[in-house]
Amino acid sequence: MILIDGETVRARLDMRACIDLLRPAMIALARGQTRQLLRGIVDLDAGRAFGVMPGALGVGEAFGAKLISVYPENFHQGKQSHQGVVALFDPADGAPVALVHAGEITAIRTAAASALATDALARRDAARLAVLGYGEQAERHVVAMACVRDIAGVRVWGRSPERTADFAARVGAHTGLAVSAAANVRDAVDGADIVCTTTAAAEPILLGDWIAPGTHLNLVGSSRAGPVEVDHDVVVRARFFADHREGVLRQGAEFLRAKEAGLVGDDHVLGDIGAVLAGDLAGRTSDADVTAYKSLGSIVQDLACAWHLVERARSEGFGVRVPF
Template structure:
């Protein structure tokens, strides 16, 4: 059995490699080529969770699962917030053939998926990125989105001004970009062309009234029904695209809250990002339209990423 550890994932699953892999995986998902169930999440104490995500890339293709724990407080201690394994099985023999570090795969492929969505939905001239949150996904999103848009300015907001400032300084040094910590969410997004919500907030932190026309949003921080990062107004005002429509209708917290309030119905989820990528449905329809990509994360992204690492490393 092949073991792919954290260091190997970090070294070889670059954004140049991962972005096209995720793009192809999401097209395959929306075309019905893949097989998967909704994720199962077990809540634990203090906001911690354990998740199980099974799937297959096709009827006779590689299959497997991700087993992952989510401990949000870890990042402040220098540890990954997502820890676990992705395991692949051989489609011909049924034997387990590969185990990979799920935390590092998740960190990279989630940001790569947002980059794919941003490339498909954001205005071509978008340059100002706002990031709400300063954890692991904040840094990976900044790294990934630079591959699809000419980012020239970044603002970041987080609940702790000290941590927000430290994040801004660290990422400015890494990227050479002006990365500025904002005092509040409204000022962080005031001039943004692209907004990534990666805060893990329980209640909405971003209001529709603060988002200017033409903005693209990647809604990432909530991966289950319950916690929501943006308000009903913003959901209702946006062209709302899912990674998986089935998943978002069942577990997409922002959409479910807006639906429960009577602001939107199921048809507000106009389709999946894979359908936009394949040309089956339009993405952005005007320069002034607000677009939103709801990312729950999907097992096909993990399986395709690890399969590529295994194949290319053989």
């Protein structure tokens, strides 16, 4: 077996490469060419969770599962909130072939998938970015958005003004973008063309009244039924797309709350973003549309990234080999 650690994932999988890897994977998911089960989630104490995500890229292609723990408090201790492994099996003989650092793959593929959605749904002239949150996904989303749009400025908001200011200075220096801290959520999204929500909020922090026509939103922070980042009005106003429609219909918290309130039905989730990428489904229909991409995360994203790394490890010789 090949073991690939987080440092190696960071060194061998950059954002632009990840975006390119995910495009065919998300199209295949939308067209029903991949195989996956709805993820299983075990609630632990103190808001922690353990998840299992099994799947296969397609007939005769790599398959496996991600085993992941989510410890939100890790961020404040300098650790990743998502810890775990992607276990890969060889489609030729079914043998386990690799364990890959899941926290690092999750960090990059989540933002890369949002970049694909933004490229498909945001206006071509979208240049003003708002990011809610200052954790790992917030930083990755700044990098990812700059891969698909010419970002002229970034405003960021977080609950701690000091941490928000630190984030703005650090990410601005790292990316070369003009990143500024906003005093509140409304100021952060005022005039924004693209909004990324990457918080751990349990109740809405972003209201639909604050969103201008033509805005695209990536709803990322809530990855399960329960906690929500945006109010009903955001959901109702938006042309609403999913990374995987089946998952969002069952675990997409913002959609489910709006549905429970009787404001939308299942048909409000228009389809998978992969269908828009493939040209099989209309995305934005006018410059005035508000569009939203709901991200829960799909195992095919993890498998595509991990298998790419395994193939490179075999040819380039990196990773640790262990007998099995």
